[in-house]
Amino acid sequence: MSYTAESIAVLKGLEPVRHRPGMYTRTDCPLHIIQEVIDNAADEALAGHCKRIQVTLHRDQSVSVQDDGRGIPVEVHPVEGVPTVEVVFTRLHAGGKFNKNDGDSAYRFSGGLHGVGVSVTNALSTRLEVEVTRGGGRHLMAFSGGDVIEPLRQVGEAPKKASGTRVRAWPDGSFFDSPHIPLGELERLLRSKAVLLPGLEVSLTIEQADGSASTQNWCFQQGMQQYLAEQIQDELAAPIFAAEKYAPKDDENFPPGSGAAWAICWTLEGGLARESYVNLIPTPAGGTHESGLRQAAFDALKSFAEHHALLPKGVKLAAEDVFTRASFVLAARLLDPSFQGQTKERLNSRDAVALVARMVRDPLELWLNEHPEAAKKIAELAIKAAQARTRAGQKVEKRKQSGVAILPGKLSDCQSEDISRNEIFLVEGDSAGGSAKSGRDKETQAILPLRGKVLNTWEVEAGSLFANREVHDIAVALGIDPHGPEAGDAVLANLRYGKVVIMTDADVDGSHIRVLLCTLFYRHFPKLIEHGHLYFAQPPLYRLDVPGQGKNRPPRKIYALDNAEREAALDKLKLEKIKPESVSISRFKGLGEMNSEQLWETTMCPDTRRLMRVRLPRRDEAGPVLNMLMGKNEASGRRAWMEANGALVGAEM
Incomplete structure (x- = not known):
């Protein structure tokens, strides 16, 4: 041809x-x-x-x-x-x-x-x-x-x-x-x-x-406050607080006019009403603007509670404690919003966290101090949530203490005992592990660095698994034992982390390690996948350094997951009248090249990262494919599969 x-x-x-x-x-x-x-x-x-x-x-x-x-x-x-x-x-x-x-x-x-x-x-x-x-x-x-x-x-x-x-x-x-x-x-x-x-x-x-x-x-003459009041069916702990705040012309951090309008309230029980928007666009999947509202509510209420000495001894508030009974309508205004996907259901803009948090915090803290009785009721709700979370963590601690396994020495564990918040990152290499340890949230994030390629465990019997040091350390760190697909949910009773995140380089070797770990979990820890605990981190492959444009557009760093995102970012910059030659493009060879701040911002921060949850496929479909790919005596089948699908795999990498 x-x-x-x-x-x-x-x-x-x-x-x-x-x-x-x-x-x-x-x-x-x-x-x-x-x-x-x-x-x-x-x-x-x-x-x-x-x-x-x-x-x-x-x-x-x-x-x-x-x-x-x-x-x-x-x-x-x-x-x-x-x-x-x-x-x-x-x-x-x-x-x-x-x-x-x-x-x-x-x-x-x-x-x-x-x-x-x-x-x-x-x-x-x-x-x-x-x-x-x-x-x-x-x-x-x-x-x-x-x-x-x-x-x-x-x-x-x-x-x-x-x-x-x-x-x-x-x-x-x-x-x-x-x-x-x-x-x-x-x-x-x-x-x-x-x-x-x-x-x-x-x-x-x-x-x-x-x-x-x-x-x-x-038609809502009173806007969000009227609408939220119509949505709430249960008793309010405090009146609805509605306000708006936008950056002035002389703001040094945010473009003039950017900011947020909001209506927020707390209910004693019942369902919650939560809606968010960006530049009038509904964001049903939430995003970074909601993270900013959550952070502002946490900071404002924590400040009020500490000032009035409301916190019982030993109780430490977390953001989810403050937000657990909150209903809200949030409308953010951003100059150049970045969404996840063309249908814009989730906001990804990193600067939206700081923007919304800064606009909301001071007005909310002022409102709490002007309404002390209402603020104390809201604080009581948060304190009850924190105490319930602490009790749940203590139960996990007792189960953990009953075991005899010693945690791996290379594990940098987290401080929290609440498995619904805890995360463990299985990181490729000591170099990336060092950056991850420095950049992590020590409260909720644990790091376990892995050395070299993990053992292919597809044909390894469960009784022989722990002969391999890396597999042994992973199992002990997670707190669960190998099991089959027919096992009951009780095998996860001692699980120490709600999220198990595989974090490898965005290259062929990283993909290989990811496949080996997926094989381990699918073959010997299937309940972990079935209950939605396993995730892939998605570190960026490129960093674009964009020069500043005047007072309102300071220098920016844009991260791209792959070639397609890099080209899309360059196309968008062209529309902003930014010359391509003025943009500096760096390609990360691996996670070890990122400093701790970059790794946190792009891959580990819950507000700005992108995690991919691993789903459990049907065993009659996945089993034969994995056997063909990972079995020792399946070389001829792998060769035929690669000849038929090699172009497809190459295009996706």
Whole structure:
């Protein structure tokens, strides 16, 4: 087969979206591509130009979103030479959300998809209509599969002061597992916009098959405080505390306008209500902004309790004790938020922890001191939680003392006795082990360095396991004995850590050690995996040093897990007008090259790391594969498998 210039395909315009839709949006249902249109309307409301958003689910499975914002410009774009509304819907990375260095930009803290959003909606729809009311006229154009099929034309007159945009999209069902939009998720999304934008009127109309229609309306004049009060069904320990705080123009640490708004309360019992958002985007999986709120609540209440001498002797508060009965709604504003995945369900921005913690702590501490009786009730809840945690830890200590095993000398154990918080890192090599020991949280994190390759235990009998020193030390450190898949849950009774984290270099040798450890746990400690205790650490392969840009953009360090993340980070920096040649890129050869601070920030800190939980597959599927890969007499099978799947494995490494 010839390999010539004609062999290279170049995808243009919106073709990449239609070719690989999963890189740009959720493919289980069309909700996310409709959410991009809703986010654009909400951004207009955030900028103060929109009072009402109307969403309609039509009988023909199409969805329309109408707002009374300023309307997308219809004038010819000075660079592209076509109407600006056409540019917005047909060009990736085009929109009004890039000029974030301008303090007066309407989209400084927008929730849109960095200029990709509505163009993806267009690319994955069989038809999309845009009607813009602006400048005394009504203008209409239509697309199909991302291409213009009806050029922009004026279809009517409108009052000069009238403005707004209506987008109606017919999602292409061939790109989605289901063509139906989950009604519950859509309602939560629309309700959240009304919660976060006090006074904004949001409505959802659903057309029925018989021609009738039902409409829901949301409007919260008091915003988050009113919404949280409606969600709480149980008795409050203290009144709801709602406030907001943003960085001023002369702030030396954070961009002006960044910060948070929040409503938080504590209940005596019952269920909790917890919701968080970043730039109006719901983050159901939480993230670093929630970590900042938790840290602020802990610091403020701990300071109050110590000042008033409320802590009983021997009780040491932890962040989870303070937060165990807390309900909240949190809305963070970040200049350049970084999310986990394209659907933005979890915030990963490291600076969000410090930002939210700093904005919330002082107002919350002031509120606690102004409401001492309420603050004492909250402190009582936290103290009870701490005492319960301590009792649980003492039970674990008694079980541990009943054994005769001596912990390995190279184990750097943690101070906490609460296995739900404790973590042990199985680290490749003494060098990385030294950095991990220096950078860890000694309260909850233990380090066990491993020397060299771990024994392949696939064909080793349980009675012979402890002849190997590394396997012996791992088992003794964990506090559990080898067992089979049929064993009861009691084999984990003496487990000393809630998380067992395999932390190896991001190279071939590291992957080999990880496979050997997985083989050990799958073959001889399967209950550890079954109960979700085993994890992979994901250290970065690259570090990008970005130079500072003026007062509001100090120098930054960006870490990339692999080549794809590195290229994505460089693409984003290009959009920020940062020259690629000014960015210094370093490649970590191993964990030992990282200093303790870098290792903590990227791989070990619970607020900023990325852990991958190991799941237990079906034994009739995993057993034969592991036997083929790890068995001593399976060389021919391994060779055939590598010939068939080698390219796939190479592409993923």
